[in-house]
Structure formats: structure tokens, C-alpha cells
Amino acid sequence: QIQLVQSGGEVKKPGASVKVSCKGSYYSFNNYGISWVRQAPGQGLEWMGWISANDGDTRYAQNFQGRLTMTTDTSTSTAYMELRSLTSDDTALYFCARDFGGYYGHLDFWGQGTRVIVSS
Amino acid sequence: DIQMTQSPSTLSASLRDRVTITCRASQSISSWLAWYQQKPGKAPKLLIYKASTLQGGVSSRFSGSGSGTEFTLTIRSLQPDDYATYYCQQYDSYPWTFGQGTKVDIK
Numbered sequence: 113q114i115q116l117v118q119s120g121g122e123v124k125k126p127g128a129s130v131k132v133s134c135k136g137s138y139y140s141f142n143n144y145g146i147s148w149v150r151q152a153p154g155q156g157l158e159w160m161g162w163i164s165a166n167d168g169d170t171r172y173a174q175n176f177q178g179r180l181t182m183t184t185d186t187s188t189s190t191a192y193m194e195l196r197s198l199t200s201d202d203t204a205l206y207f208c209a210r211d212f213g214g215y216y217g218h219l220d221f222w223g224q225g226t227r228v229i230v231s232s
Numbered sequence: 233d234i235q236m237t238q239s240p241s242t243l244s245a246s247l248r249d250r251v252t253i254t255c256r257a258s259q260s261i262s263s264w265l266a267w268y269q270q271k272p273g274k275a276p277k278l279l280i281y282k283a284s285t286l287q288g289g290v291s292s293r294f295s296g297s298g299s300g301t302e303f304t305l306t307i308r309s310l311q312p313d314d315y316a317t318y319y320c321q322q323y324d325s326y327p328w329t330f331g332q333g334t335k336v337d338i339k
Binding site: 147149156157158159161162171172173174205207209214215216217218219220221222223224225 | 233264266268270273274275276277278281282287319321323326327328329330331332333
């Protein structure tokens with residue numbers, strides 16, 4: 113069964129960075145991309161960006177331009193999301209999801225979520 | 233960016249009711265729309281993609297329709313496991329965007 117397993121929860125201070133991992137299993141990781149989606153407490157879903165595992169092409173939401181970096185390591189089938197200059201507004205549950213991209217941009221398998229808390 | 237607007241925001245329904253949720257796009261997205269179900273603290277689950285294609289393993293009580301700017305998700309004969317929040321998502325153009333969600337609760 114296709115799985116995406118994310119790293120554990122994080123507590124960070126304002127101004128710090130966080131890096132979340134997402135390891136894919138039981139599918140051809142290189143043939144797909146990964147989208148990252150976050151959900152603040154009690155709020156809806158917010159798409160952050162997408163990366164192609166094939167060639168590293170990225171698309172970032174404008175809200176995160178300049179402080180978000182997505183990468184992949186195809187040797188370990190792992191995607192990473194790094195968010196810098198954290199504020200309390202970045203406190204959220206962060207999900208990765210398999211996303212072929214383009215007109216196949218529905219998110220068919222999801223990680224379990226990684227809770228990031230930003231607090232002084 | 234394409235704005236996605238769902239209605240209603242909350243819907244109270246009884247078991248075995250037929251439920252309809254609407255999603256409107258701020259511009260045409262053809263059929264590049266997905267629907268998800270989410271329960272508290274859990275990852276969303278893909279129900280429907282390309283507006284009307286049922287994801288494998290999803291109950292046939294769920295169906296989707298529409299194209300262009302107006303879409304609907306219908307749940308036929310609501311079951312206990314269906315009480316959740318539902319989101320639409322467009323993937324016509326980046327950035328992908330979600331509707332604000334529709335919470336289906338017990339009447």
C-alpha cells in the first residue's frame with residue numbers, strides 16, 4: 113500500500129527554521145511530485161507548493177516566496193520542506209501529499225501530518 | 233489566483249439524507265477539480281478527481297458533477313462515517329487552491 117510517512121512534531125521559536133521530511137514507499141517516487149499543504153488550528157487547507165521528484169522543478173505559493181524551500185532525495189525517496197523565519201502564524205499541521213502535477217494535480221495519497229508549533 | 237468558494241459552510245443532516253455541497257471557482261477550471269473528506273486531526277482523503285471520477289476504494293454513495301465554474305459533491309444516503317469536513321480543490325493552474333470547507337454534522 114502506498115505510504116507517505118512524515119517526520120515527528122517540532123517546537124520552534126519565532127525566527128527559527130523548520131525542516132519536515134516525507135518518505136514515500138511502495139510506488140515509483142521519481143515518477144511523481146509532492147505537494148505540501150498546511151492547516152492552522154481550526155482552519156482550512158492551504159496549499160504551500162509542489163516539487164517534481166523527477167527533475168526538482170518547483171512551484172511555490174506566493175505567500176511563502178522567499179522563505180520556503182522544497183527538495184527531494186531520490187536515493188531515499190524522501191521529500192523535504194523547509195520553512196524559515198517562523199512566526200506564530202506558522203503554527204499548523206503540515207501535510208505532504210503525492211501529486212503528479214499539472215492536470216493530474218489531485219492529491220491521492222497523504223502523509224499523516226507533522227505538527228509544528230512556533231512559540232517563544 | 234483562482235478563488236474557490238464552497239457553500240454552505242456548515243450543513244446539518246440526518247442519517248440516510250441526500251447531501252449536496254457546492255463549489256464555485258472564480259474562473260473556469262474545466263474539470264480540474266477534486267473533492268476531499270477530512271476528519272479532525274487526520275489527513276484529507278481524496279474522494280473524487282477530475283470533477284466526477286471516483287477515487288478507487290471510495291463508496292459509490294459519493295458522486296461529483298460540474299464543469300467550468302460550478303461543481304457539486306453529492307452524498308447519497310448519509311452514513312455515520314460521512315460526518316466530516318469536505319473540501320474542493322482546483323488544479324487547473326498554480327497555485328492550487330482549496331475551498332474553505334463544508335462541515336457536515338448531525339442534525
